[in-house]
Amino acid sequence: MAEFGHFALCLAWILALAGTVGGATVGASSKLLPSRSELVRRLTILVAVALGCSIVGLGYCFVTNDYSVQYVWQYSNRDMPWIYKITAIWGGMDGSMLLWCLLLSGFCALVARVSVSYPQRLVPWLMAFLNSSTLFFTTITLFLTNPFRYLKHQFILPDGNGLNPLLQNEYMAIHPPMLYLGFTGLAVPYAFCMAALASGHISNDWIRLTRRWTLVAWTFLTAGIVLGGHWAYLELGWGGFWAWDPVENASFLPWLIATAFLHSVMIQERKGMLKMWNVFLIVLAYALTVFGTFLTRSGLVQSVHAFASTDIGWVFLLYLGLVIGGALLLSIFRRKELAPERSIESIFSRETVFLLNNLVLLSICFAVLWGVLFPVFSEAVTGQKQTVGIPFFNAVNVPLFLLLVFLMGIGPTIAWKRSSVKQMIRSFLAPFLGAFLIAVALVWAGITEFYPILSYSICFFVLMTIISEVHRGLKVQSAVTHQVTWAPTTFLTLFRRQRVKYGAHLIHFGVLVMTVAITASMAHKIEREFTLAPNGRFNVGRFSFELNEFHQEKTKNYEAVQAQVTVRSARDDSVVKVLAPELRFYPKNKETTTEVALSMGIREDIYLVLAGIDDTGTKASLKLYINPLQIWLWYGAILMVIGGFIVALPVPRASSQEAPQRASASQVV
């Protein structure tokens, strides 16, 4: 079936090429023929079908243990459970590129499917740019990282090498696809933007359509990034979830820019301002996803995380140049249409706050980019390579992030266009006093560091503004419908009527919850190492740890030793939880890994790692992390993702009655 997969991949490449060239030809022709548009649309859908067949071909090789294929041999063996054989498809670079292509073409096909109702002048160009993106990634997959290569060997090997044990984890099934959905989803707004520039159809239409697609991509990206953090937290055994590694940063950079765009797009929709700025943001977000792929696959920067360094870097740089150069040329060509229709009237307006938000996000993005590329810069300038690590990223990003969270409280509460100082005092005095009191209380409670106090106070401030926003909304709503202000029905009506607004509040609330959790885990984390003999005890904070016994286990895949540790409350000796951290040995890979034992709680996580067992086999060396409020990080992220999907849901027909009129109006422009 490798031949079939490879054939389908070739076919996808040809179809994507045809889609790109065809789309551009139809788009550039003076008379728009619907039948040709339809043909390009169908081509776009077929690219996804072909890539789907290709990945099915690869999957079939994995499931049937076809070790004549090099990639299958590398990442699979006979003893692996079938689910890991499937996830091993994206366990290495070649397969992950194929998955990337598939998801990207899936988005393209979806856009092609719904584009019937889009402004028809836009569609051919839209298909052209979508297909060009797929074409680039299929080119890489087909010619440079082909997963269907055969292993050149005298005979077919009886068994494969096997997937790295750290990847034999259920998160492998969901984290990379989520992340890739986020990355590839950002190709859609890019294609919209370029199509608008190329076709000259630069109205509110494309920006309105783009917003929803960006939100979908953003939501997937958020979920992907947090899932990655969660996986690292559970699997890697160092008690943390984010290390500012270049690969993590590569996923974070487009997220920042997409977030900035989602805010600035509101100003363009309402005021006709920042058109050029939004083009810049969209192209930057897409370019950063390409750059991220380049970063992790080129060996440009040292990362423990990166794929094996390959020589495909120059292809990415070439494409990056094309993307940026093309966007630059088109925006210069369309500069008249991109001129702002008005300018910001007052510094006390929501527009200004959104702009500030954009600048903070962009600053964070550039600071992170600077950190990632600093080794390259420093070597080029001084000849001596230097690097920056976690302290740099924290030093720069913590203040910027807190400013961002603070703006999150101001933005939604302040009026559009202009607000008076008197109104602002009315809106912010109570939250501000509340935050101040929180700060005093924290100092009184014994917290002395500056940033945690600032962070908690700001979070409280923002929480107050969100609550007051909801309250005001409920009051207005109840006055109209004569319902009780805080009744659930009023709340539901309000939420339904202003779904986007309150969905955004939900996302903001999620960010707040995450901020509190991150602050707590950065500021009040406890880390201990200790050795326990049978029935020995060790006390940390509110807990006492006691070793009961060791358990041995043997599966087809690995051998394991578990240390059974009872966690008791130090106060009344009651059993809180029995934890079983584990050491695993994978004989095939000759790897020993640790399996973390974790007790997640509302107040804190108890995170226990079995470091080793002494020579007599009776004592366990343990590493313990107590991470306060850690669970709230994940809950906050869940709220963000739910909020994202709520905002991204399609608008009911009734409220977009003007759309058909506009669509037809824009057919011939």
Next chain:
Amino acid sequence: MGRIFVSLVFLFVIVGGVLVFQATRGTSSLVLKPSELIGRAGQGDLLRIRVGGRVVEPIEYQTEPRMLLRFGVEDSSDGKGLVAPVLFENLKPDMFAAGRDVLIDGDYVGGVIKAAKLQTQCPSKYEPALPGSHPGSMVGASGAVSQSGS
């Protein structure tokens, strides 16, 4: 472009620049190969360094009375027998073994790298040597398959 827009952008460029500059100066570390580090022996200690290299035997790991990992690193590409000793007072990370590439952040004190952070290759980089593979041997779409059967 409005005045407000331009002045805000300007303000952010300045503030961001200062922030990044200060943080870079205060936290950057030298990136060295083990051989370069040994070449500097006798020139005093070096604070804040990052060393990337390959783990070599002997590896000593104890968990009592405190966690202690002692090993050597040599250049990943060509060791030339120059091995820098490393001391890491923490849990041995997963996938740590002789012959693996690691990244060490720490200080070089008294001829020993005192690691504050030790990272082993992440999963996705882990790619085994292929038994007699020839890169570029593709399956032809036409069915001309470069495979040696058994």
Next chain:
Amino acid sequence: MWIAAAAIMVLVMMWFLLSPYFEPASSVAQSEGVGRERLSLLDAKERAMRALKDLELDFAMGKLSAEDFEFGKRSLTVECAGILKELKHNEGR
């Protein structure tokens, strides 16, 4: 075996691509030419309406003083009327 699978795939794809040509001519209505000018007027109308809605909501939620609201509303109403007039004029052409 794979050649058969590939052949089926290609055939299905061909059918999918070419099927619209065998169906009765599609009835996608082509509207008469509407200029860029009209499109930007429609945009402006939409924005002004939205700004009015935002203004009213902001006022109802107590984010604006009565004077600011009155002033904003008056200027937006004038703007709206202007755009509508131009649209009508544009339609007549």
